[in-house]
Amino acid sequence: MKKNILILFMLISQSCNDLPNYEVCQSEMCNYLIENSSYVHEINGFYIVSSDEIPTKEYGFNHTSIDVFNKVIKLFGSFLDQDNDGNIDQQYLQLSTGLSGNLAFVIGHRDFVDEITHKTERKYGVYGMGFFSDSWPYVPTYDGTDFLVNELNSSMWRPEHFDASWEETFHTIxxxxxxxxxxxxxxxxxxxxxxMDDDISDGTYDISEQNNLENGNYDNVTAVNEYIHQIWQINFSGQSDILNVHQKKALDFMVQKGVPMTVNPEYKFIIGERIK
Structure with missing residues (x-):
């Protein structure tokens, strides 16, 4: 009997030792995220957080919140580690600092995302980029290449069967x-x-349809970030030849600025550490 009690005590003790050590938090915001999120990952002070709410099954996949969370961690890791050696590339150390000083990534249903991002921005001055898992597509089979596009003429365009986690992580970058x-x-x-404005003026790109769908709340600042993601995605798929003159200039500018131009869908490393 005593032996069984001892074994049980050892198992409980080991289980407790396996729990995340919340003392790694060095900031009030980190403690807030730990207390109010189900999962938290840190990359040099840049936080990726998630609720444990069940994601939508609308797109044909029965995945969990931890699946989305882990995928997002891999995507950010791949963006920062373009040579796939398991470390942040030297040229992206400044980008990593920019992420940690200005942004966080929040995954969950809209109410959760809104609550967390509102708090981080108002109290800590950190903009939270949200991924609404109750409505946005998470498609784990998406590899960024299996689609055809003839022209980029609308902010509404997305690849068929695309994975929104790719788009939102790129937007954060x-x-x-x-x-x-x-x-x-x-x-x-x-x-x-x-x-983008010149593209619109030439009648070769449109944001009015999306603006109408969003009741006039689709601002041009957001539109630019979506515009360059579309261009990046088309280039990633190997179809940059369909881009018009304005879009090719935007692509050249991103390359010149050192924006990570690729992502590895099978990235195997973990950059940073999970703290909850």
């Missing part, structure tokens, strides 16, 4: 550039903004 590089601004007067 480019949002970091927007905040740390004065030449990478999405606002009026910025080069990328001018390219």
């Amino acid at each position: 480019t949002e970091a550039y927007n905040r740390i590089d004065k030449d990478f601004k999405f606002s009026e007067g910025g080069y990328l903004r001018k390219l």
Whole structure:
């Protein structure tokens, strides 16, 4: 009997030792995220957090919240580790710092995402990029290449059967550039903004349909970030020849600025550490 009690005590003790050590938090925001999220991962002070809410099954996959969470961690790791050696590339250390100083990534149902991002922005000055798992597609089989496109003429365009986690992680990367590089601004007067505006003026690109769908709330700053993601995605798929002159200039600008131009769908490393 005593032996059984001892074994039980050892198992409980081991289980407790396996729990995350929340003392790794060095900031009030980290503690807030730990207390209010189900899963938390940190990459040099950049936080990826998630609820444990069940994602939508609308797109044909019976995945869990931890599946989406783990995929997002791999995507960010791959963006920061373009040579696939398991470490943040030297050229992306500044980008990593830009992410940690300005942004967080929040996964969950809309109410959860809104609550967390509202708090991080208002109290800590950190913009939370959200992934709405109750409505947005998570397609684990998506590899960014299995589609055809003839032209990019609308903000509404997405690849068929696309995975929104790719788009939102890329948006987070480019949002970091927007905040740390004065030449990478999405606002009026910025080069990328001018390219999109010229594309619209020439009648070769449209954002009005999406603006109407969003009741006039689709702002041009967001539109620029989506515009360059579409261009990046088309280039990633090997179809950059269909881009028009404005879009090719935007692509060249991203390459010149060192934006990560590829992502490895099978990335095997974990950059950073899970703290909850």
